[in-house]
Amino acid sequence: MGGRDPYSASKSCQDIVVQSFRESYFSNLGIILSSVRAGNVMGGGDWAKNRSVPDIVRGIVDGHSIIIRNPKSVRPWQHVLEPVYGMLLFAQKMFNNTRFSGAWNFGPISEMK
Numbered sequence: 478m479g480g481r482d483p484y485s486a487s488k489s490c491q492d493i494v495v496q497s498f499r500e501s502y503f504s505n506l507g508i509i510l511s512s513v514r515a516g517n518v519m520g521g522g523d524w525a526k527n528r529s530v531p532d533i534v535r536g537i538v539d540g541h542s543i544i545i546r547n548p549k550s551v552r553p554w555q556h557v558l559e560p561v562y563g564m565l566l567f568a569q570k571m572f573n574n575t576r577f578s579g580a581w582n583f584g585p586i587s588e589m590k
Contacts, residue, residue, distance in 0.1 A: 488514060492580035499578060509571050515560030515583040517552045553585045560584075 480486035495512035503510050524531045527546075536543040560583040571577040 496580065507575065509573075509575050509578045511567075511571060511578055511581055513564055513567060513581045513583065515555070515564075517554050517584070518557050518560060519554055521557040523557075555583075555585045 480489050491514075492512045495510060499508075499510040519528070519530050526532070529545075529552075533543050535541070563583045567577065567581065567583075
């Protein structure tokens with residue numbers, strides 16, 4: 478966990494806050510508390526500005542030039558249904574199993590086979 482930029486650091490801060498609540502208020506009660514996030518999610522009607530896929534589609538439809546903001550960046554994109562499915566499975570595993578308390582990040586596998 479960490480982050481070199483404010484956006485990444487803010488995600489880590491969330492994990493630290495959840496951890497502090499878990500240790501301060503719930504550790505002796507057997508309550509399972511986790512922070513869960515997913516990165517580089519696309520799909521599900523996300524048409525916000527400064528999102529790669531929506532910006533490309535808008536550029537094509539409107540006949541404008543497509544500008545790739547960070548052409549050297551490689552992102553492990555995942556469709557929104559993948560982390561949602563993972564989070565539902567995680568919630569099921571978390572039920573009555575303190576082994577799953579902690580900070581979790583849902584993302585695609587790092588290497589393609």
